[in-house]
Amino acid sequence: MEQIRAAELKPAFDEMNGFGQGVREPYSAVSGWLDSVRVEDLRKKSAEAELLFRRTGITFNVYGDAEASERLIPFDVVPRIIAAAEWRRLSAGIEQRVKALNAFMYDIYHRQEIIKAGRIPAELVIQNSAFVPEMIGVEPELGIYSHIIGIDIVRTAENEFYVLEDNTRTPSGVSYMLENRETMMHMFPHLFAENRVAPVETYPDNLLKTLESVAPHKLDGDPVIAVLTPGIYNSAYYEHAFLADQMGVELVEGSDLVVMDGYLNMKTTQGLCRVDVLYRRVDDAFLDPLTFDPSSVLGVPGLFDVYRAGNVTIVNAPGAGIADDKAIYTYIPEIIEFYMGRPPILKNVPTYNCRKPDALKYVLENMAELVVKEVHGSGGYGMLVGPTSTKEQVETFRALVRAKPDNYIAQPTLALSTCPTLVDEGIAPRHLDLRPFVLIGDEVRLVPGGLTRVALKKGSLVVNSSQGGGTKDTWVLQD
Amino acid sequence: MLGRTANDLFWLSRYIERAENMARLIEAGYRIALLPRAGDDRNQEWASTLESAGCTQQYKAKHGVLDTRNVVDFLLFDASNPSSIHTCLATARRNARAQRTALTREMWESLNGSWLEFQTIRPETLRPDALPRILDWIKERSAGYRGALLNTILRNDTFFFSQLGTFLERADNTARILDVKYYVLLPSTSMIGSGVDNAQWEAILRSVSAHRSYRWVYKDSYRSWRIADYLILNRAMPRSLRACYTEIDNTLDDLSGLYGEQEPCAETARSTLALLEKGDIDTIFQSGLHEFLLEFIARNNRVAHEISEAYHFNS
Known part of the structure; x- marks a missing residue:
């Protein structure tokens, strides 16, 4: 049943073969390689890569489980390739988008012009749980709220790219972008001799520059930077340690930090040491128990006051989640027009906001064809992919949406592009997406590449690692 | 350096050293237990081994009488024994994960490798003659870690x-x-x-x-x-x-x-x-x-x- 429904989807665009009209230009060398190499040899390399990841400890943790739960994200040895011209267009669109998102946040935490102009409903912002009223009137350095953004992009045809969602809080996965490249270069050096692949290893350096550029302006001298992690049981702990290590800055937990005399300090072997920029990888709610969740043991009491006084920069800023809220998402094209004065370069996926009665009606009637998402869900949870779901699953969701329409959005089921992938039956096409990581500080920095996530199950459109997705090295070719 | 980092590094080294010492202690005790002597006394050597390891009370509470299999299992594999080799390696690795940024890649891989391999040992299917090999392996891994430390750390x-x-x-x-x-x-x-x-x-x-x-x-x-x-x-x-x-x-x-x-x-x-x-x-x-x-x-x-x-x- 499931398979018949999946087959009803239009045939997907393949990154290597297009719609079947032959190998696309960017893949010419890799296609030749795939024809000449034996699948058994690829499997051997694949096992080798897995061992490498395991030994290096490149794992992610599964919540609610202790030591035994470190898992590997499957790594696929066939790269995903983006042509230089494609990347130029994507990066222009990304830059435009992240500038608009930050302008939007500055506006709604200050004069709220966009609401006054009637371009976005007030209650959608003010009553949004991702809106942080404590941030009203706060002046973040350079006016930036979201310094690190991961943008999830999907493709459906040669020139059809869509932004599926923006991650403006604490996007993760960049360590995989870097480690995947390391692994590929280690295992298949000749491929890099045959293809002009743009390097990605400048990311940690760019991240450091970005963080330095948003240090409190009153500070004299070099800023002290630290990465704040919830600890070793967090799902992305490896990445936190990796980034701190690559930048050469301390990796701290809440208990290492204390507010003293109006500044944030870390507890060192030689006493307290001031921290000027905190790249935090904990949620807003766990930042400061005095301002946010009082039951949190992860945060630093008084941190928010230090922030408000301009004595520390928190990256990304508290309240930055408002820009990646799924209900706000539907207004992003308007947001871009409003602040940038131009139409968006990158398209949104058409989205039905179930809070609107006519949209709700359409969604309820066509649920089996749509992807339905919880407004505040993430990680591929709380979501229905209509065409690949059973009747019972669809009915369950219909009841959920009817009970609480505000809580849901729906989108047409996109035929995500596929890419050849090493799976049990050999090399076969699997659906994928792309998450480039963009840095916003004194300038916008975008490393040519990103994280490609691939759904390893045949026909599946869910690429999340928590749901059995894998990753690929992502190549941006140079002219 | 963070105070927590200093603490974790200090204890990481202590636990590696403790695991190695424990391996030697078991080895010495095992040899004595093999010696011909008055029948009942055969296991007495284990009493001083447990005493040296500082876990006599816990052993008695769990197993009561002394016998080679139980003592070895308790000192090597028992996760509930805070001084067992299992606990030492697990704690050392947890500290190492928490301080990934302070360790060199060689140190981390040595420790992580030890832990991954140790976990593949199935104590219940272990033949008695495998014990000396496992103890040697533990000493070897500890030496490997110390070597990585001495050779690569600032x-x-x-x-x-x-x-x-x-x-x-x-x-x-x-x-x-x-x-x-x-x-x-x-x-x-x-x-x-x-x-x-x-x-x-x-x-x-x-x-x-x-x-x-x-x-x-x-x-x-x-x-x-x-x-x-x-x-x-x-x-x-x-x-x-x-x-x-x-x-x-x-x-x-x-x-x-x-x-x-x-x-x-x-x-x-x-x-x-x-x-x-x-x-x-x-x-x-x-x-x-x-x-x-x-x-x-x-x-x-x-x-x-x-x-x-x-x-x-x-x-």
Whole structure:
């Protein structure tokens, strides 16, 4: 049943073969390689890569489980390739988008012009749980709220790219972008001799520059930077340690930090040491128990006051989640027009906001064809992919949406592009997406590449690692 | 460096050292348990092994009577025993994960590799003759980690706190082994030079990997006072109390130099070293070997405590 429904989807665009009209230009060398190499040899390399990841400890943790739960994200040895011209267009669109998102946040935490102009409903912002009223009137350095953004992009045809969602809080996965490249270069050096692949290893350096550029302006001298992690049981702990290590800055937990005399300090072997920029990888709610969740043991009491006084920069800023809220998402094209004065370069996926009665009606009637998402869900949870779901699953969701329409959005089921992938039956096409990581500080920095996530199950459109997705090295070719 | 980092590095080294010492202790105990002697006594050696490891109470609560299989399982694989090799490796690796940024890739891979491989051992299907191989493997992995540390780490506080953990743990271990067996070393009228004594003395030396080097140093058969002298006062024996304190004293000096300030722990360590440098074994025996060792263990603990205070391990 499931398979018949999946087959009803239009045939997907393949990154290597297009719609079947032959190998696309960017893949010419890799296609030749795939024809000449034996699948058994690829499997051997694949096992080798897995061992490498395991030994290096490149794992992610599964919540609610202790030591035994470190898992590997499957790594696929066939790269995903983006042509230089494609990347130029994507990066222009990304830059435009992240500038608009930050302008939007500055506006709604200050004069709220966009609401006054009637371009976005007030209650959608003010009553949004991702809106942080404590941030009203706060002046973040350079006016930036979201310094690190991961943008999830999907493709459906040669020139059809869509932004599926923006991650403006604490996007993760960049360590995989870097480690995947390391692994590929280690295992298949000749491929890099045959293809002009743009390097990605400048990311940690760019991240450091970005963080330095948003240090409190009153500070004299070099800023002290630290990465704040919830600890070793967090799902992305490896990445936190990796980034701190690559930048050469301390990796701290809440208990290492204390507010003293109006500044944030870390507890060192030689006493307290001031921290000027905190790249935090904990949620807003766990930042400061005095301002946010009082039951949190992860945060630093008084941190928010230090922030408000301009004595520390928190990256990304508290309240930055408002820009990646799924209900706000539907207004992003308007947001871009409003602040940038131009139409968006990158398209949104058409989205039905179930809070609107006519949209709700359409969604309820066509649920089996749509992807339905919880407004505040993430990680591929709380979501229905209509065409690949059973009747019972669809009915369950219909009841959920009817009970609480505000809580849901729906989108047409996109035929995500596929890419050849090493799976049990050999090399076969699997659906994928792309998450480039963009840095916003004194300038916008975008490393040519990103994280490609691939759904390893045949026909599946869910690429999340928590749901059995894998990753690929992502190549941006140079002219 | 964060106080928490210093604490984790210090204990990471202690746990690696403890795992290695535990492997030696089990090895020595296992050999004695194999010796022909009065039937009931066969397992008595395990009592002092458990005592040296500081887990007699927990063992009794769990297993009651002494028998080789249970003792070995308890000391090697039991996750509920805070001193088992399993717990040592698990804790060391947890600390290493928490301090990934402080370790070199070689150190991390050595430790992570040990832990991953240790987890593949299935104790319930283990044949008795596999034990020596596993114990050798543990010593080898510990040496591998120390090698990675010595060969790749910067000579800064990361190195210094790691060194302190290693040598404080080692000193504690050597002192405990001696103390548990101190009565074996006391001159007594009966059984002098008997096979049992010799075996006991050899077990002590074996548990610090010193049974071969003893011969080279003293060119003599085992004598109790020489064994004590060797493990307490000999400067060349790398597991003697004096050798450990030479390292601790030097390291605290380096740390004071790096931070530009001397802390009380450096003074305590220096006076402990002086005691060992000036001491002679006859005086120690006359005023009581047991008392001397108890005093040393207390001092050693004080140094550890003062280090953790001075460098804000838990603040």
